[in-house]
Amino acid sequence: MKLRRSRGRDPLGLRRVLSDRLLPALVAAMALLAALTLAGARGAADLAARWEGGAATALTVQLPHGARTDRPLAALAALPEIAEARLADPARLAALLRPWLGEAPALPLPVVIELRLARLPADATALGARIAAAVPGATVEAHGVWVARLLALARSLEAVALAALLLVAGIATAVVAVAVRAGISARREAIAILHALGATDGDIAGRFAQRVALLVGLGALAGTLVAAPVLAGFAGLAAPLLGGAAAGVADPSGAYQFWAGLPWGSLPWAELALLPPAAALIGWLTAQVTLRRWLRRLP
Structure with missing residues (x-):
């Protein structure tokens, strides 16, 4: 038996059990930390190369x-x-x-x-x-x-930043796994009934994985968008260390000129653009693995 995948149907009730607020908010916070960590690693690498x-x-x-x-x-x-x-x-x-x-x-x-x-x-x-x-x-x-000695310090900061990025990814995986387990507990009977009627493990896991990937991807996108102006401000302050000009401090009437004068081009846009799809992939894989392991225990 195949679960129908029409947009209007939600046979497992995932829109209720997988909240569209809590999980994206948690992922957005972790994406913000990941973006700051990526920028820190990039900045340490640039400083080391310059020195x-x-x-x-x-x-x-x-x-x-x-x-x-x-x-x-x-x-x-x-x-x-x-x-x-x-x-x-x-x-x-x-x-x-x-x-x-x-x-x-x-x-x-x-x-x-x-x-x-x-x-x-x-x-x-x-x-x-x-x-x-x-x-x-x-x-x-x-x-x-x-x-x-400064080079050794910069290299150490770069290594610490990458280790922190792996830690954030691990925490995100754990958060998604907990959310999926909570969804399984809430819809245990419905999943068991659909499984007994012949629904395949791949179809049930796919439903969960698609919902989780959507929520995680949206949360990571929101966190990345929030991180961009913060990173631009930090880049403006660090510009003199990298041979550039610092962003000027504008009065309230010149706020637009202040933001326009920030070094937006120096941000690691490629890495930041990869954060939402990478987070969605982590969520999809975590949901697949978690749900398939639970489904194997069913008779």
Whole structure:
């Protein structure tokens, strides 16, 4: 016997036992957490990539004022770890130091050579020692030690975010399983009667799975839509760390300009778009497995 699948019929009474409020609300909250977690993982990955590709490979070498630079530049360029060695612009250095030293510094500024490394060194201290040996009298400012620690922190945050995402998915699965079991308990007699009349396990489980997938998908969509402006606001605050401009704070009359100025394009739209269908798939699979296991116990 096949259950009729017309839109107007609900032989199992699933619209009453599977609430269209509680389950979507719970899933929406978990989808919001999942969206925040995804954005956190993406942000940590972007920060790690920026540090590793930028500040992580930058060193500076300071020489006394008036020192010759042709031999130090040649010696530094000959090192295999160094991709580029160039003199820092004195005007730019003066502009950077102007807030502390004023327009006319009383002390002569040293000669600064900027180095760009080919890759992040495994031991920044050892590399600094080799640079100091190649250029006697030079002072090496190696940022690699601190950047390596920041990279480790960013990678750890990324791993924690992914673990939290798996935890949210596990909790969502448990919530759906509990909701399905509650629906089974409420419609136990109807399910047993339809099963005894010849309804297949696949048809009964499919009814439950379709209803659950719809509710879970709608809840995840609502949570994702709520998360989008929150993530855009966070992205605006974090933009300076990623090389962008921070979103300005607008007065009440300029609220539209504030929201329009947020970095919407920096959001992980692909991952966010996958949240509702992924949640619906989790709900469908959980309902199928839960109900089929219960149906196997029927005579």
